[in-house]
Each structure stands twice: as structure tokens, then as C-alpha cells.
Amino acid sequence: MNTILKASMAVLTLAIATPAFAQGTVDANASIGATSGGAGGAALGFVVGGPIGAVIGGFAGAVLGAEVGVAATTVEFAAANPVEPIYLDGAALGAVVPADVTIYPVEGDEQYGYVYANNRVWIVDLQSRALVQSPGYLVPQTAADYAIGNPVTSATVEGDVVVGYVVPEGVELVAVPEDPTYSYVYVNDRPALVDNSTRAIVWIN
Structure with a gap:
């Protein structure tokens, strides 16, 4: 059964989590591509880890x-x-x-x-x-700018952290104000935006 959606030009404001999480080491390669649902492979016209606006x-x-x-x-x-x-x-x-x-x-x-x-x-x-x-x-420019401008304690992971990497449950996500779909983390001292529903990184600087 189809669900009727409610639309608003103004997004909900999320409370910002305390900008700190435990320093730990995890294996990045073990979680890459672990997100369930959807299909692998880039759709035509779409890029992996592209620039802001892509x-x-x-x-x-x-x-x-x-x-x-x-x-x-x-x-x-x-x-x-x-x-x-x-x-x-x-x-x-x-x-x-x-x-x-x-x-x-x-x-x-x-x-x-x-x-x-x-x-x-x-x-x-x-x-x-x-x-x-x-x-x-x-990936909105405003969300990326917020993550860059508001650094938090960085988590240390082993291996390459790329778009699609699933952030482990033990790493706290920090909310992006006025954006209910993304949070952010710092991984190996790099800011990254994370999809709240899957914990997958969608952009990393």
C-alpha cells in the first residue's frame, strides 16, 4: 500500500550530539559495502565519491x-x-x-x-x-561545510575509508543541524557525512 507523504521546504532541526566518542581502532575494509538493500554499481550519470553538488x-x-x-x-x-x-x-x-x-x-x-x-x-x-x-x-554544501567547521574527536580505523564504508555502531554520529538525513564523524582525522538510516559514508573530505 502506498504511503502519502507530507512535504515541507523547512527540514526538522536535530539536537546536536555531544561532539566526542571513544578513540578506537576498527577494520575499514571489513565494513565496506555492508549496507543492505539497493544495488551495487554506479547508475549512469552518477559518481562514486564525487564532488559537492554531484x-x-x-x-x-x-x-x-x-x-x-x-x-x-x-x-x-x-x-x-x-x-x-x-x-x-x-x-x-x-x-x-x-x-x-x-x-x-x-x-x-x-x-x-x-x-x-x-x-x-x-x-x-x-x-x-x-x-x-x-x-x-x-551532498549539500552546507552539510559538508558544517562538518569541516565543527571538528570532533576522530575515530581511528585501519584500511581505506571510502564512500560506502559503514560506520561501526560503537562510533557516535554527530547531528548536522537542520538536516534530518545526515550526521557526521571524523575518521582518521577526516570529516565524513553519514546517512542516518544506513550509517554509510556518503562524502569524505
């Missing part, structure tokens, strides 16, 4: 609804034509976009449109207004 995909859990079979040209169009980001309460595959939210058209595709919501690109079925696919994450 759409980040290419690791397990980054792509949602890949089995729908949305045309690569539709995904590429959504990536190449950014729109005003919003927050949708309860955004997930199958959820219905409210009637008062603009769904942006895709040139040459009469079946699907798209929105930028909850720090993701979402492909939307125009007839049902349901979210059918998310090819990847969005």
Missing part, C-alpha cells in the same frame, strides 16, 4: 529500486538538471508525492518525472505520483 552512487545501498528499469537517459536527465531540494516526511519506495509538490518533467519521458528530496534524487511515476527509484544521494 549525485553519489556506486555502492551497495546507494541505489533504491534499480529493478524498476527506469531508462538511463531519465536518470541522467535528473542528475544533470538540479531542482529545488525539499523534505518529504516518510520518503521511501512506493510512497506517494503530495499533490501540492511539484514533480519535474524529464525531457523525452512521458512516464517518469523527478524530485530532489531528503538528500536524494527520486524518480517519480507521473500517473500514480509514487516514488519508484532513487539513483543516489545528494
Whole structure:
């Protein structure tokens, strides 16, 4: 059953966690790609660990609804034509976009449109207004700037920490104000943004 979403241009403010966590050593390589759901491999037009403003995909859990079979040209169009980001309460595959939210058209595709919501690109079925696919994450400049400008105690991990690395449960995530989808950590003295739902790193400086 589809879920009706509530939309708001203003995101919820999260309380900031105490900016400290235990210094420890874990194996980075053991957790890479451990995120469940979605599909591995970058969607066309999306990059692994790309710059701010790019759409980040290419690791397990980054792509949602890949089995729908949305045309690569539709995904590429959504990536190449950014729109005003919003927050949708309860955004997930199958959820219905409210009637008062603009769904942006895709040139040459009469079946699907798209929105930028909850720090993701979402492909939307125009007839049902349901979210059918998310090819990847969005990384706001404001969230990255906050992580860089507010350093916390760094966790030490062994191996390469890359986009897609799943932060261990023992490492405390620090909230990014006015962003309910991301927190941040410092790993090996590098700031990183983390998806709250999966604990996967979506950007690391």
C-alpha cells in the first residue's frame, strides 16, 4: 500500500550530539559495502565519491529500486538538471508525492518525472505520483561545510575509508543541524557525512 507523504521546504532541526566518542581502532575494509538493500554499481550519470553538488552512487545501498528499469537517459536527465531540494516526511519506495509538490518533467519521458528530496534524487511515476527509484544521494554544501567547521574527536580505523564504508555502531554520529538525513564523524582525522538510516559514508573530505 502506498504511503502519502507530507512535504515541507523547512527540514526538522536535530539536537546536536555531544561532539566526542571513544578513540578506537576498527577494520575499514571489513565494513565496506555492508549496507543492505539497493544495488551495487554506479547508475549512469552518477559518481562514486564525487564532488559537492554531484549525485553519489556506486555502492551497495546507494541505489533504491534499480529493478524498476527506469531508462538511463531519465536518470541522467535528473542528475544533470538540479531542482529545488525539499523534505518529504516518510520518503521511501512506493510512497506517494503530495499533490501540492511539484514533480519535474524529464525531457523525452512521458512516464517518469523527478524530485530532489531528503538528500536524494527520486524518480517519480507521473500517473500514480509514487516514488519508484532513487539513483543516489545528494551532498549539500552546507552539510559538508558544517562538518569541516565543527571538528570532533576522530575515530581511528585501519584500511581505506571510502564512500560506502559503514560506520561501526560503537562510533557516535554527530547531528548536522537542520538536516534530518545526515550526521557526521571524523575518521582518521577526516570529516565524513553519514546517512542516518544506513550509517554509510556518503562524502569524505
